[in-house]
Amino acid sequence: MLTAHTVAQVRAAEEVAAVEQGWDGLMQRAAGALVGHLLELVPADETVVVLVGPGNNGGDALFAAARLLERGRRVNLCLLDASKAHPAGLAAATGAGAQVVDRPEGHRVAVDALFGIGARPGLTGVAAEWAAWIERERPCVVAVDVPSGIGVDDGRLDGPAVRADHTITFGTMKPGLLLGPAAPLAGRVTVVDIGLDLAEQRAVESLELADGHRFRDRMVPSAADHKYSRGVVGVRAGSPEYAGAAHLCVAGAQAGPAGMVRFVGAPDLSHRVVDRAPEVVAGAGRVQAWVVGPGGEDSAEPLDAALADGVPVVVDATALGHLPDRFEVDALLTPHAGELAAMLGTERAEVEADPLAHARRAAERWSATVLLKGPRTLVVSTDGRVRVNTSGTPWLGTAGAGDVLAGFAGSLLARGLDAFDAGSVAALLHGLAAERVGGPFVASDIARALPGTLRDFCDGSRLMRGAEDEIHRRREEGRP
Ligand SMILES: NC(=O)C1=CN([C@@H]2O[C@H](COP(=O)(O)OP(=O)(O)OC[C@H]3O[C@@H](n4cnc5c(N)ncnc54)[C@H](OP(=O)(O)O)[C@@H]3O)[C@@H](O)[C@H]2O)[C@H](O)CC1
Ligand SMILES: [K+]
Numbered sequence: 001m002l003t004a005h006t007v008a009q010v011r012a013a014e015e016v017a018a019v020e021q022g023w024d025g026l027m028q029r030a031a032g033a034l035v036g037h038l039l040e041l042v043p044a045d046e047t048v049v050v051l052v053g054p055g056n057n058g059g060d061a062l063f064a065a066a067r068l069l070e071r072g073r074r075v076n077l078c079l080l081d082a083s084k085a086h087p088a089g090l091a092a093a094t095g096a097g098a099q100v101v102d103r104p105e106g107h108r109v110a111v112d113a114l115f116g117i118g119a120r121p122g123l124t125g126v127a128a129e130w131a132a133w134i135e136r137e138r139p140c141v142v143a144v145d146v147p148s149g150i151g152v153d154d155g156r157l158d159g160p161a162v163r164a165d166h167t168i169t170f171g172t173m174k175p176g177l178l179l180g181p182a183a184p185l186a187g188r189v190t191v192v193d194i195g196l197d198l199a200e201q202r203a204v205e206s207l208e209l210a211d212g213h214r215f216r217d218r219m220v221p222s223a224a225d226h227k228y229s230r231g232v233v234g235v236r237a238g239s240p241e242y243a244g245a246a247h248l249c250v251a252g253a254q255a256g257p258a259g260m261v262r263f264v265g266a267p268d269l270s271h272r273v274v275d276r277a278p279e280v281v282a283g284a285g286r287v288q289a290w291v292v293g294p295g296g297e298d299s300a301e302p303l304d305a306a307l308a309d310g311v312p313v314v315v316d317a318t319a320l321g322h323l324p325d326r327f328e329v330d331a332l333l334t335p336h337a338g339e340l341a342a343m344l345g346t347e348r349a350e351v352e353a354d355p356l357a358h359a360r361r362a363a364e365r366w367s368a369t370v371l372l373k374g375p376r377t378l379v380v381s382t383d384g385r386v387r388v389n390t391s392g393t394p395w396l397g398t399a400g401a402g403d404v405l406a407g408f409a410g411s412l413l414a415r416g417l418d419a420f421d422a423g424s425v426a427a428l429l430h431g432l433a434a435e436r437v438g439g440p441f442v443a444s445d446i447a448r449a450l451p452g453t454l455r456d457f458c459d460g461s462r463l464m465r466g467a468e469d470e471i472h473r474r475r476e477e478g479r480p
Contacts, residue, residue, distance in 0.1 A: 035071075051112050058089065061144050066092035111141075122160065143166070145174075153176065161182065166189075171195075171198060179378060234291070239297045251444060258415050290312075290314070326367040330369075332423045359378050
């Protein structure tokens with residue numbers, strides 16, 4: 001699981017680490033980690049330009065520049081404000097032979113050390129000009145800790161920011177490297193250890209394939225299980241206009257770990273669903289979770305009927321327009337930015353500019369877990385936990401992909417996962433299934449790839465557990 005921490009959490013951990021390592025020791029450790037990656041990333045014959053800001057972020061890079069020069073690399077410095085550059089760092093870099101230049105133009109590799117976690121979002125003045133040069137000329141950019149100018153805690157952009165190819169970040173991910181419009185500016189992110197102890201607190205998490213072990217026992221049936229004990233997922237989706245949404249939502253539900261899918265809809269649509277998917281049982285009956293809304297009629301009736309059962313529910317598409325005042329059951333709302341904007345009475349662009357704040361508002365407003373679909377799907381729980389999904393490909397922007405996701409999430413809910421886990425596991429596996437298929441694809445291809453992806457998620461954890469057991473055995477036997 002990837003974890004990200006806020007600036008305040010990082011600062012607090014730095015205070016603790018500095019007692020042991022000293023502030024200078026921390027900065028040297030950050031600089032050392034940076035050098036290791038720069039030596040790998042930058043071709044030996046390139047002259048690197050380091051864009052140096054007024055704080056410790058610039059300090060990290062100045063000490064790294066000195067060490068690069070000692071390793072025979074060529075380094076120039078662009079100082080945002082010569083009077084404020086980290087004095088000891090500047091002395092080290094120039095002492096090692098770094099040249100100060102006025103402008104970054106002409107360089108093909110840049111290190112962005114303008115601002116780190118101490119910065120407000122949005123660059124101005126010369127920093128903005130340098131960011132514009134990067135945007136125009138597209139040199140290879142390695143950002144120190146974060147791309148300068150991003151909203152570190154929320155991923156917002158408030159004016160120009162640096163676009164990086166790589167970000168070397170210290171101690172932990174930062175929320176802005178994972179979510180919001182800022183995340184793509186970080187490029188490939190590498191977290192390096194500088195001895196911060198952050199394990200317990202976290203602002204944002206991101207599930208990975210290797211996290212299957214956390215869910216395996218709640219998804220894979222045991223020998224004692226039968227179809228009902230595995231959970232029944234009910235689907236109320238589709239309409240004469242969007243009959244396909246019923247098929248796709250059912251296909252997503254069938255791809256999950258529940259033991260049975262029920263479909264409730266108009267007789268004609270029910271016949272068509274069962275003709276295509278003979279395992280489906282049509283008609284009302286007991287379920288452990290409902291999925292309501294994909295391609296559905298614009299009416300309050302399907303969600304009201306589902307809520308009357310008092311079981312967990314996935315609420316998608318048209319059903320998002322008929323929400324109760326607050327949910328009394330465990331609910332997973334799955335809007336895209338436009339739908340969330342309509343729910344909150346705001347504009348789509350506002351949601352896209354700050355997805356986290358809007359998802360949080362909705363989670364609080366309706367007392368429900370909110371899965372906000374997008375390039376980085378967010379899942380926000382009622383108690384404030386946040387997961388962001390990093391799997392998937394842009395090919396997922398295809399008709400019906402959301403219907404499959406809703407059905408699959410419903411199956412996880414019916415199997416007993418809570419809305420937060422069901423939403424975040426569904427988003428992860430939906431994205432991994434898309435990566436597996438490759439693209440271009442249609443939504444049915446994703447539904448077909450989901451069972452294998454789910455199996456890998458669970459099996460991978462078995463392999464990992466095998467490895468953990470082996471490590472444990474070796475330790476007990478005193479072997480390395
Ligand atoms: N604490 C440590 O020893 C370690 C820090 N590490 C690295 O340090 C940065 C954080 O460094 P910090 O000095 O706190 O902050 P910055 O380098 O990000 O820059 C702060 C200065 O920038 C000014 N500022 C902030 N925002 C803007 C802006 N939008 N435009 C112009 N100027 C801005 C700010 O001025 P103020 O007026 O707000 O005071 C500061 O002068 C961290 O990211 C690491 O890279 C290492 O991790 C090692 C340990
Ligand atoms: K930076």
